[in-house]
Amino acid sequence: MGFLTLQSLSKVFGDFTAVRDVDLSVAQGEFVSLLGPSGCGKTTTLQMIAGLVEPTKGTITLDGRDITREKPSRRGLGIVFQSYALFPHMTVAENVAFGLEMRKVARPERDRRVSEMLGLVHLASFAERYPRQLSGGQRQRVAIARALVIQPPVLLLDEPLSNLDAKLREEMQFELRRIQRSVGTTTIMVTHDQAEALSISDRVVVMEQGRMTQIDAPYRLYERPATAFISSFVGKMNRIEAVWRGGRAEAAGLGLPSEAASLPDGASIGVAVRPEKILLGAAGQGLFDGTVTSRFFLGSYWLFNVETPVGNVVVSLPNQGAEPVAEGALVSLGWPPESASIVAAAAGAAA
Amino acid sequence: MHKNGPIALLFHSLVVAFVLAPLVVVCLVAFTPENTLSIPTTSFSLRWFAAIFQHPDFVPSFYNSLWLATLAATISVALAVPAALAIDRYRFPGRDWLNGLFLSPLIIPHLVLGVALLRLFALIGATGSFAWLVASHVIIVTPYVMRLVMAAFTGMDRSAEQAAETLGASHWTVFRRITAPMILPGITGGWLLAFINSFDELTMSIFVTSPQTVTLPVRMYMYATESIDPMMAAVSALMIALTAGAMLVLDRAFGLDKILVGQK
Ligand SMILES: Nc1ncnc2c1ncn2[C@@H]1O[C@H](COP(=O)(O)OP(=O)(O)O)[C@@H](O)[C@H]1O
Numbered sequence: 114m115g116f117l118t119l120q121s122l123s124k125v126f127g128d129f130t131a132v133r134d135v136d137l138s139v140a141q142g143e144f145v146s147l148l149g150p151s152g153c154g155k156t157t158t159l160q161m162i163a164g165l166v167e168p169t170k171g172t173i174t175l176d177g178r179d180i181t182r183e184k185p186s187r188r189g190l191g192i193v194f195q196s197y198a199l200f201p202h203m204t205v206a207e208n209v210a211f212g213l214e215m216r217k218v219a220r221p222e223r224d225r226r227v228s229e230m231l232g233l234v235h236l237a238s239f240a241e242r243y244p245r246q247l248s249g250g251q252r253q254r255v256a257i258a259r260a261l262v263i264q265p266p267v268l269l270l271d272e273p274l275s276n277l278d279a280k281l282r283e284e285m286q287f288e289l290r291r292i293q294r295s296v297g298t299t300t301i302m303v304t305h306d307q308a309e310a311l312s313i314s315d316r317v318v319v320m321e322q323g324r325m326t327q328i329d330a331p332y333r334l335y336e337r338p339a340t341a342f343i344s345s346f347v348g349k350m351n352r353i354e355a356v357w358r359g360g361r362a363e364a365a366g367l368g369l370p371s372e373a374a375s376l377p378d379g380a381s382i383g384v385a386v387r388p389e390k391i392l393l394g395a396a397g398q399g400l401f402d403g404t405v406t407s408r409f410f411l412g413s414y415w416l417f418n419v420e421t422p423v424g425n426v427v428v429s430l431p432n433q434g435a436e437p438v439a440e441g442a443l444v445s446l447g448w449p450p451e452s453a454s455i456v457a458a459a460a461g462a463a464a
Numbered sequence: 465m466h467k468n469g470p471i472a473l474l475f476h477s478l479v480v481a482f483v484l485a486p487l488v489v490v491c492l493v494a495f496t497p498e499n500t501l502s503i504p505t506t507s508f509s510l511r512w513f514a515a516i517f518q519h520p521d522f523v524p525s526f527y528n529s530l531w532l533a534t535l536a537a538t539i540s541v542a543l544a545v546p547a548a549l550a551i552d553r554y555r556f557p558g559r560d561w562l563n564g565l566f567l568s569p570l571i572i573p574h575l576v577l578g579v580a581l582l583r584l585f586a587l588i589g590a591t592g593s594f595a596w597l598v599a600s601h602v603i604i605v606t607p608y609v610m611r612l613v614m615a616a617f618t619g620m621d622r623s624a625e626q627a628a629e630t631l632g633a634s635h636w637t638v639f640r641r642i643t644a645p646m647i648l649p650g651i652t653g654g655w656l657l658a659f660i661n662s663f664d665e666l667t668m669s670i671f672v673t674s675p676q677t678v679t680l681p682v683r684m685y686m687y688a689t690e691s692i693d694p695m696m697a698a699v700s701a702l703m704i705a706l707t708a709g710a711m712l713v714l715d716r717a718f719g720l721d722k723i724l725v726g727q728k
Pocket residue numbers: 126129131149150151152153154155156157158
């Protein structure tokens with residue numbers, strides 16, 4: 114059994130089920146992300162773990178102890194809120210010291226642990242400032258320090274980076290992972306940003322409308338999305354509507370290479386291929402040809418929209434320095450079978 | 465911030481002048497050496513200030529009003545904070561009714577309240593009681609405190625309280641260490657507003673004060689109905705000076721914008 118486990122955890126608000134039968138087991142020291150679009154129940158799940166929302170059903174255990182009905186003040190978990198929730202009338206040092214004060218830690222030790230923690234988050238010289246005198250990234254680190262100083266068995270983070278601008282967000286992702294590694298605290302982070310979830314987690318839990326639909330390592334999630342939703346939510350994904358015929362996928366009369374599957378003849382399916390797995394070649398050299406309708410330069414790579422007999426296909430190409438094919442050019446597309454997975458047909462798609 | 469145009473500036477100046485002009489005139493009149501309400505032209509005199517302190521009734525009335533306003537404001541804060549907390553945080557039967565009850569004195573004319581309370585005090589034999597005078601002032605100032613404290617509760621970030629709770633604080637500690645300091649601007653603002661309203665109240669107080677509990681506004685009113693001399697202006701000038709002084713001290717000690725506006 115894991116260090117922190119959730120068993121068929123559910124939350125119903127009135128007649129609306131925000132979280133439905135969530136089962137999750139988190140190992141000690143693990144960094145797990147809850148990933149999903151806004152409103153899918155991530156915050157509710159996190160707050161049930163924290164004790165701020167009472168579960169309608171299910172149990173939560175921590176290190177073998179049932180904490181489902183325990184008061185938040187007794188659980189001793191570290192929580193970083195989306196709004197940071199710093200105490201505006203206290204200095205950075207007082208904010209961080211609050212949890213230790215509640216634990217009646219003696220003054221000298223309290224001061225030592227606060228300054229140690231502020232050093233860890235690189236805020237040692239800001240101890241006497243008030244939250245209003247800090248930037249977004251600094252506030253966020255105060256919130257992390259305040260949650261970690263009590264040495265919680267589990268750290269819960271609710272979209273900790275969503276209030277930061279893009280560049281800072283990327284820096285803070287590494288920062289967060291560095292801090293988590295150095296203290297080794299079991300961490301659950303909520304996010305709606307797939308890049309964030311993939312880059313810093315050991316495992317990612319995908320949530321859709323209150324349910325958990327996949328739990329996997331980031332690269333496995335990316336390579337083997339369990340549902341059509343996940344494949345479109347995590348990274349860019351081409352899906353080509355096809356029919357299974359004679360042991361292979363067929364679309365617009367063309368055979369599409371894909372992983373093997375045992376499906377009845379005539380089943381409608383989707384063929385999912387990542388843009389970076391598609392090989393762009395001279396016309397007539399691949400599986401089928403298409404016309405480049407638009408292209409975008411994104412710094413480290415190029416993105417092409419190619420109009421083909423099987424529909425619009427997005428292709429990405431690393432930037433090698435030279436200018437690639439222009440808009441309007443005729444190109445061929447192809448991919449090895451192992452790069453395409455078979456997924457369920459989109460709802461309502463024509464057979 | 466962008467600059468104001470000339471018309472906006474002119475408008476602001478006019479508004480400020482309109483508000484300040486009567487105060488300036490009153491302060492000038494207070495220094496007249498004459499026996500009539502006139503603006504001193506040739507010489508200034510402090511005789512009317514001296515007259516206040518020689519008058520046997522003004523100083524006791526001033527202390528009476530000061531006490532009354534302090535007690536009324538403090539008691540109404542003590543009532544309004546828990547009431548606002550309950551109304552803001554909990555859904556219970558009679559919640560709207562309670563909210564209405566606390567705000568209703570705002571819409572009852574003070575004249576009506578005065579007459580009603582006069583009858584009540586006569587009936588229960590409380591005429592002339594200072595405690596009942598305080599109670600009647602609490603009734604009329606509580607809505608102001610209630611409004612400001614409610615606004616403070618509504619505007620505050622609840623997650624700070626939750627954060628404190630998860631850090632191990634009990635409910636009472638959360639209130640004392642987090643909630644109360646965060647709504648302090650609302651509380652102090654409410655207290656000040658209540659104090660000023662009580663200190664200034666005339667209409668109702670005329671009915672419910674008795675010779676032993678006459679407040680400063682009632683004393684001034686009674687004096688002014690009998691004789692019109694510059695002593696009234698001197699009392700007013702003194703009040704203005706006291707208020708300005710109090711504001712200055714508050715600002716130096718705490719920062720007015722901090723207690724009234726909050727420290728965002
Ligand atoms: N206290 C509440 N009362 C009613 N509905 C709520 C409450 N809290 C959350 N919800 C609903 O539950 C759903 C999930 O909310 P939340 O967990 O905050 O989503 P997320 O964090 O994934 O964006 C939302 O549709 C939200 O409207």
